[in-house]
Amino acid sequence: MGFSTDAIHAGQIPDPTTGAVITPIYQTSTYAQDALGVNKGYEYGRTHNLTREALEKNIAALEKGKYGIAFASGLAAIQSILGLVKSGDHIIATENVYGGTYRLMELIFKDYGLEFSWVDTSNVVKIRKAVRPNTKLIYIETPTNPMLRLTDLRTVKGICKKYDLISVVDNTFMTPYFQKPLLFGIDVVLHSTTKYINGHSDVIGGIVITNNPKIHERIRYLQNAIGAVPSPFDCWLTLRATKTLAVRMKQHNENAKRIAKFLSENPKVKKVIYPGLRNHPHYSLAKRQMSGYGGMITADFGDLKSAKKVLNRVKVFTLGESLGGVESLISHPASMTHASIPKREREKLGITEGLIRFSVGIEDVEDLIADIEHALK
């Protein structure tokens, strides 16, 4: 089935007892059992929920995966991934990932005996050099947040095959509409569904998708054992949102392309990073492994003072964390999303004080450009 067809139909069979076309919100914490040890496969809301199942099947189909396991947040999904390894194991992770991912790994799970190497995974040589005898997993963000660097998924797959590693890709920025890592042989894809997948800035959620039955079994076990499950109502809202994912992503992409071009042509902007620009270092890779460039743009305005001016003057863009919503958001990575990374590390990654991240919404692009234009004057 095509993407839009799956988005609207996958996982969503009419309710068996009533024929309701839209999946009900199965707002129950527990299920009546027929007899001791005899049930219909549903025992308790943390373990099973029909609305959640519908969402899991739906997003799994969009990612061309067999299994989806939904979580209460993107970070809860990432935490479950760390349950695939044990104390003493080593993980190679993309440097300049989302700050929360860095915090979870470096500041929390390191204390539990996991080892992390923060590597520029856009460089295959650097990945190979980072592999150790105890390496078990490679964790990739492509494009990265906020520097929008790309990692070649085919290369990662090759390395993982050679060294018997699990490959994980955070696909939040691209969504399956523009990039399907499983098709490149990646083992696990995850999302903060809070972002583009839900897209309306009203739900916090996460999901893990895989084709590997063993990984599925383990993550499913962790979902129940750790308990960070999403509410049925949040699943229902997200399920409603995936139906418009294709049309939203198209518009995010169109708007972002226009704004990236506008920023590139403005002399007050020191540097514009957008995978759809020809001067992006990974432009040809972007064309190869993505079918669009997404709605995220990062631009350097030189220094904190100039950046602050833009951040404070925009009116249509809202100053706020998060991304992927229908409304345009603007943020300052150094002091907001990536504040948990030490300053020295930050600067090494290129997250300077003058850097601004744009999450381009689906408003009329002329209004968005006028807004930035006005702020730059």
Add this chain to the structure above:
Amino acid sequence: MSNNVKIKSRKADIDDTKYSMDTHIIYGKDVSDKWDYSHHVTAPISSSTTFRLDSVERGAQGFTQFAHTEEFGEHAPIFIYDRLGEPNKDMLEENLAYVEKGEMAVSFSSGMAAISGVLGILTVAGDEIISHNTLYGCTISLLKNWYPRYNIKWNPIDLTIPENIFNALTEKTRVVYFETPSNPNLDIIDIAAVRKIVDQINKSRGDKNKVYIVIDNTFSTPYCQRPIEFGADFVVHSLTKGIGGFGTDMGGAVIGKKKFRDILHLIRKDFGGVLSAKNAWSILTYGLPSLALRQKQQIKTAMQIAEFLNSNSKVEFVNYPGLPNFRGYETARKQMVDFSGNFAPGALIYFVIKGNTPAESKDNGRKFMDYVADNAYTMTLAVSLGHTRTLVEHPASMTHSVVPPEELANRGIDAGGIRIAIGLENPDDLLLDLDEALKSI
């Protein structure tokens, strides 16, 4: 699960009639010909506007059977479209019918949609409606401002003397409509006495020109009074109030005999005042199951507050059905009884503050309410009732603002009258705030 799997429902074989009402409204009917949620301990929230039909034939069957109980029986297990019916509303309706001792219930989007729904099926142009003088402001507005357009005449009288019906009656009278206790002054109308009179009238009338008794039971909730037991033909509710109980969702319902279900479904379908499934779900899941507990607590508190006001020197008079000196006390004792038969005088109180002139009394009332609005922690100046929070309001300028000042006396409303709808606060805290508010005058 497929359509063909027959699910064994846990409670299918249990005779639920031997259990008490309090218990029943927690369980309700989770299995019927149309749905089976016996497996879900809490029913799913129905969130679909439309329903899959297996075939054109079955679709056609669904449309033909809808609201045609007489030809096809009650068992039409085909959902078509939310406005025609869906599981959450149907489950709520089953429970409402049971708790009001009616044969069936049809839900509506609001209390006013329910009232206009039932009056809509009982009257045609040229007909007349007799009502009590005092009614909720929007019901007055419906009868006074809209029904003349359809040539339906409204005849308000004092129904605390049921014999007055004979004087107001004409060949065209179709409905006797009232609230007991009435909104806002809590007049008590003897339901059984009205029934007796209407029976007498109906003796000489055929089915086509029969008079029906419709009672708005919102103030009492079925916990305090089941008017059908005393002879009401129809009960209407604003589910937004005591039944919903938390102030979160609008809703309405008409409860009565089975033979009216079809036509009520039809008027709901064509006029469109359909209850949202999500609202039905909250009322079904939170409102009804906690009704008995909430009402018990609110009545206990209301009694304390009414006694306090009754003995306060600044208060001219207090209307509360639980006070022995209240004019409706004896009738209230007879018809306002809880599920176990105890006197249940409700959670609403109406009172007037003293003044040397009516204008001064009104002014003092305003001072009291403004004090409450600014200083009281436990009381909120707001319309509505049956909430977890105690709500205070001024009928003459708020719920009954449709009544012009010169008409207030006819409608049984005092210019300075104050209505209190008791919530679930600690009664001592309410007394504290009330005492301070009265001292401020």
